[in-house]
Amino acid sequence: MKTRNGKPGFTLIELLVVLAILGILMAMMVPAAGLIMKRMAKARTQSDANIVASVLLKYQSEYNRWPPAYLPSGAGESNAEWVDIMAPKPEETKEIYKVNNPKRIGFFEPGGGALAASGDDVGAFVDAWGKPFSFRVDLEGTGEMANPNVDVGGTLRARSLAWSAGPDGDLETWEDNVAGWQ
Numbered sequence: 001m002k003t004r005n006g007k008p009g010f011t012l013i014e015l016l017v018v019l020a021i022l023g024i025l026m027a028m029m030v031p032a033a034g035l036i037m038k039r040m041a042k043a044r045t046q047s048d049a050n051i052v053a054s055v056l057l058k059y060q061s062e063y064n065r066w067p068p069a070y071l072p073s074g075a076g077e078s079n080a081e082w083v084d085i086m087a088p089k090p091e092e093t094k095e096i097y098k099v100n101n102p103k104r105i106g107f108f109e110p111g112g113g114a115l116a117a118s119g120d121d122v123g124a125f126v127d128a129w130g131k132p133f134s135f136r137v138d139l140e141g142t143g144e145m146a147n148p149n150v151d152v153g154g155t156l157r158a159r160s161l162a163w164s165a166g167p168d169g170d171l172e173t174w175e176d177n178v179a180g181w182q
Contacts, residue, residue: 041128048164049162049164052133052135053158053162057160058107066139067085067100068100085100086106086108125162127166129169131165133162133163133164134163135161144156145159161180164179165177
């Protein structure tokens with residue numbers, strides 16, 4: 001590590017070798033970081049799906065009925081109306097709150113990561129990819145529902161289910177869909 005003039009230092013070759021090694025290490029880390037980000041998005045979406053199902057159950061438990069704006073939703077349908085009912089703002093005096101949530105109970109804390117802050121679905125529960133969650137409730141009161149994943153089939157012991165269409169946004173392909181019950 002001595003240069004031509006005898007002073008200590010690194011040669012250009014040594015510096016280039018170190019840079020090449022660092023470049024190779026970085027190239028190996030980039031795909032791993034992407035995989036970690038995908039797994040984090042899936043875990044967050046699964047947790048948020050459980051929150052959606054829990055919010056529906058809390059409302060049903062309190063009022064002995066499902067939210068009035070409930071529709072068995074599919075991909076692309078907004079759930080913002082019932083989200084609005086279940087997180088009333090104290091200053092709001094809309095008739096919808098007086099009728100559908102007269103106790104003015106906040107079943108969840110608005111501003112959580114699962115709520116869309118912009119776009120077509122503002123105020124709706126959305127997954128990590130910005131698509132609205134799909135959900136289903138046990139309207140018959142049996143405590144069992146058909147599994148939305150037709151590839152698996154069967155029934156699930158649950159009163160409410162929520163799931164995401166995954167990164168591709170397609171509910172028909174379950175390879176990447178994220179379900180709260182899995």
